[in-house]
Amino acid sequence: ESIARLHRTIELxxxxxxxxxxxxxxxxxxxxxxxxxxxxxxxxxxxxxxEKWMKYNDIAVTKSSWxxxxxxxxxxxxxxxxxxxxxxxxxDRYLIEEEFDKETxxxxxxxxxxxxxxKEYVRDDNRRFEKxxxxxxxxxxxxxxxxxxxxxxAPRDPAAAPxxxxxxxxxxxxxxxxxxxxxxxxxxxxxxxxxxxTECEDQGPEAALQAxxxxxAMQAIIMAIGKARNVYERHGPEAGFFKAFTAExxxxxxxxxxxxxxxxxxxxxxVVVYLLHNEAPKKIIERTLLEQFADRNLTFxxxxxxxxxxxxxxxxxxxxxxxNMEEYERWHREYRRFRETTVCIMxxxxxxxxxxxxxxxxxxxxxxxxxxxxxxxxxxxGHDEELMSHYRRECLLKLxxxxxxxxxxxxxxxxxxxxxxxxxxxxxxxxxxxxEETEEKDIxxxxxxxxxxxxxxxxxxxxSLQEKLTDFxxxxxxxxxxxxxxxxPPRLPSFSTHELCERYARAxxxxxxxxxxxx
Numbered sequence: 001e002s003i004a005r006l007h008r009t010i011e012l013x014x015x016x017x018x019x020x021x022x023x024x025x026x027x028x029x030x031x032x033x034x035x036x037x038x039x040x041x042x043x044x045x046x047x048x049x050x051e052k053w054m055k056y057n058d059i060a061v062t063k064s065s066w067x068x069x070x071x072x073x074x075x076x077x078x079x080x081x082x083x084x085x086x087x088x089x090x091x092d093r094y095l096i097e098e099e100f101d102k103e104t105x106x107x108x109x110x111x112x113x114x115x116x117x118x119k120e121y122v123r124d125d126n127r128r129f130e131k132x133x134x135x136x137x138x139x140x141x142x143x144x145x146x147x148x149x150x151x152x153x154a155p156r157d158p159a160a161a162p163x164x165x166x167x168x169x170x171x172x173x174x175x176x177x178x179x180x181x182x183x184x185x186x187x188x189x190x191x192x193x194x195x196x197x198t199e200c201e202d203q204g205p206e207a208a209l210q211a212x213x214x215x216x217a218m219q220a221i222i223m224a225i226g227k228a229r230n231v232y233e234r235h236g237p238e239a240g241f242f243k244a245f246t247a248e249x250x251x252x253x254x255x256x257x258x259x260x261x262x263x264x265x266x267x268x269x270x271v272v273v274y275l276l277h278n279e280a281p282k283k284i285i286e287r288t289l290l291e292q293f294a295d296r297n298l299t300f301x302x303x304x305x306x307x308x309x310x311x312x313x314x315x316x317x318x319x320x321x322x323x324n325m326e327e328y329e330r331w332h333r334e335y336r337r338f339r340e341t342t343v344c345i346m347x348x349x350x351x352x353x354x355x356x357x358x359x360x361x362x363x364x365x366x367x368x369x370x371x372x373x374x375x376x377x378x379x380x381x382g383h384d385e386e387l388m389s390h391y392r393r394e395c396l397l398k399l400x401x402x403x404x405x406x407x408x409x410x411x412x413x414x415x416x417x418x419x420x421x422x423x424x425x426x427x428x429x430x431x432x433x434x435x436e437e438t439e440e441k442d443i444x445x446x447x448x449x450x451x452x453x454x455x456x457x458x459x460x461x462x463x464s465l466q467e468k469l470t471d472f473x474x475x476x477x478x479x480x481x482x483x484x485x486x487x488x489p490p491r492l493p494s495f496s497t498h499e500l501c502e503r504y505a506r507a508x509x510x511x512x513x514x515x516x517x518x519x
Contacts, residue, residue: 033080
């Protein structure tokens, strides 16, 4: 009877006229998940202009619904409940209606409704987006430019090769070398041309490739010199060099025009392809290829040695003002970073396939950071960011699941192992997933990991476990996006170009045979 009386009192409370003078509506709901000394907070705010609820969770702002708000607000779900309701006066129309400019009387729309600091932030973000669009438009013209380069480098007549359009641009290539190449070759032939090299000359460049293991780039140069044999014999070493150079340059241009796929990335096959993809200055590209023609390992036969000597002489003709060597070194450092990123991705994916998630995470975290640095300079400087983001996220979810299972076991050693995994691997990575311009899936993953551990708060457990959980949760629920120091980059093994291309292709091909959620 007393309970019924209490219910009637509550029902009649708002029939009092003094309680009905101001009409109000629910404007916002603040939700807390966790316990008194640790937890996670988010808010639901009603958008009166569009008549919908919005969810504000850390840096994520998403559309929501009344059903989701009720589910989180009434408790009994993920240990979360509303702790503050905010109402606004329904008669104060300025709270829910459009704003108007005080001078013109016109309705304020878009960014004009924002505070000055937020308006400036949005403008900066829009400028970044416009820059991305410009980079994208530039890439649309890229293939056409590469095609023009190929046409320009294709010699119409072997005899006329040294005076082609491309040769006119390469002034240091069309100049005569300061020494007579045949005399230089004669001086070195007796010392360096072995019986095997002579046999390779008789059998052609293909036999030379079988006799000695060389990089794919060097093999391609030997093949180009072999194809220029007729020009070399008819017009001399200078013409043969230029014929081989333009032929190899044209091949690399065609290679750069091919579509890049996950398991066939031509940028790994040759540094010049990478430079072409990223529109490096022409002088940088030409010097890079010229240095490969000047490689001291180009000593298979007299013809190769002649070409090598001429290329080295051409390098000496290049004046400092013609090629900025600091810029040249920057491009080549960047390409080395691209290869290092590739190795990190490759090993990280291999470890993931073997379910070695701790090891995989270390490689993938550093691969993502290296790749982000590359992509900040251009969209073709690095690899697929979404792919790395996906497997980085999957590693964290797998490790979180394993650590939670160890904690649930209640065994002291396993609990310590699980918490060590979280503190040393998972927690330091969370700011990376919550950084600016992060994916929505990353934010959801962080929320899922936090929810898993917060769900233990409502369960009975030993005091020692409760103490460990209480000590751990504030670290997990820290909403800071400041990126803290992570473990040292892994020591990367060295791979030849051929090994790297093959192994990377196998790692990528294996992804299509292994289902992964979200891909």
